[in-house]
Amino acid sequence: MKRLAIFIYGLACYALFLATFLYAMAFVGNLPAAPRTIDGAPLLPLADALAIDLLLLTLFAVQHSVMARPAFKALWTRIIPVEAERSTYVLFSSLALIALFYFWQPLGGMIWEIDNRSGRLLLNAGFGFGWALVLYSTFLINHFDLFGLRQVWLQLLGRPYTALPFQTPGAYKLVRHPLYLGWFFAFWCTPQMSATHLLFALATSAYILLAIVFEERDLLRAYPQYRSYRQRVPMLLPRLRGKRKVEELEEAA
Template identity: 90%
Template sequence: MKRLAIFLYGLASYAVFFATFLYAMAFVGNLPLVPRTIDGEPLLPFANALVIDVLLLTVFAVQHSVMARPAFKALWTRIIPAAAERSTYVLFSSLALIALFHFWQPLGGMVWGIENRSGRLLLNAGFGFGWALVLYSTFLINHFDLFGLRQVWLQLLGRPYTALPFKTPGAYKLVRHPLYLGWFFAFWCTPEMSATHLLFALATSAYILLAIVFEEHDLMRAHPEYRGYRQQVPMLLPRLRGKRKAQELEEAA
């Protein structure tokens, strides 16, 4: 029963994540599919709204970073089953985003507005490409392990968890962080950049760049070969020679 309960918990956490992911697309893209989006009529004075939005972004960043640290995981798994650790991280991240969606306050003001039809199509295409790249990248590195499903499935079968080997499939031969590159497209490609959207894009971009520093430090400790990969393949902007060098590095490993 305990194994089944952990498995169902993992499924429920994933379901919350996936619903949150879909909502996030509509939220950031101002799609009329959800009750609240990133833009709208300001309901509070600018300073009050700004403080609330910054606090919401900070809560998400702290939760997302602290719970991802190896030291926190070691402490956390004394309280919860190790198989449920990733699912719990995914659930808490989703809840932090849900809180952000619910309490987010529009600031008003417009930074840019593209009226040209071709320009709008190009930016909307970039927005869609970004979300597709994010999802595609998760499957390249094992989507089900990243979001905790593999862990709870293995414990349901009574099998020990084995860490994934270091690999550089697909887009990872071009850049080290295609998933984060996708977020940049998703957050910055918009034909109408409001002050609210700009705050969100700037804060999340700064967080991503900081997160890469910590993530790569952990990856170099867990996978010694990552250091060579890091020297050969660019972080976010691809170059023509990156794919060939990364492929040679993978074949040599």
């Protein structure tokens, strides 16, 4: 009975994540499907709206980073089953995002607005590419393990969980963090960059760069081979093929 309950819990957490992920696309992209989006008419004085938005962004960043650290996981799994740890992380991340969507306050003001049809198409394509790259990257590193489904499924079958081996499939051969690169495209590619959107893009970009530092520190401890991988493969921007070929020849020499 306990195994089934943990499995159902994991499915529910994943379903909430999936709904939140889809809503996030509409929220950031100002799509009409979302009742609340990143832009809109300001409802509060600028200082109050700015303070609320920064608080919401900070709440998400703290939750997302602290709960991902191995030290926190070791303490947390004294309270909850180990098999449900990842699902619980997914649950709290989704709740933090839902709070951000609900309480987010538009600031008003426009930084840039592209009227050229080709320019708008290009930026909208970049926006779509970013979200696709994020999702694609999760499947490269095992989507179901990343969001807790593999853990709860294995415990339902009574099988022990085994950590995934270190691998660099697909886009991970070009950059170390294609998932984060996808977020950059998703947050910055917009034909209408409002002050509100700029705040969101700047804050999330700063958080991503900081998160990479902590994540790579954990990866170096978990996987000794990550050190050589980090030396060979750039962080976010792929190297030009010619430059990469020169570096390979230098290494061979």
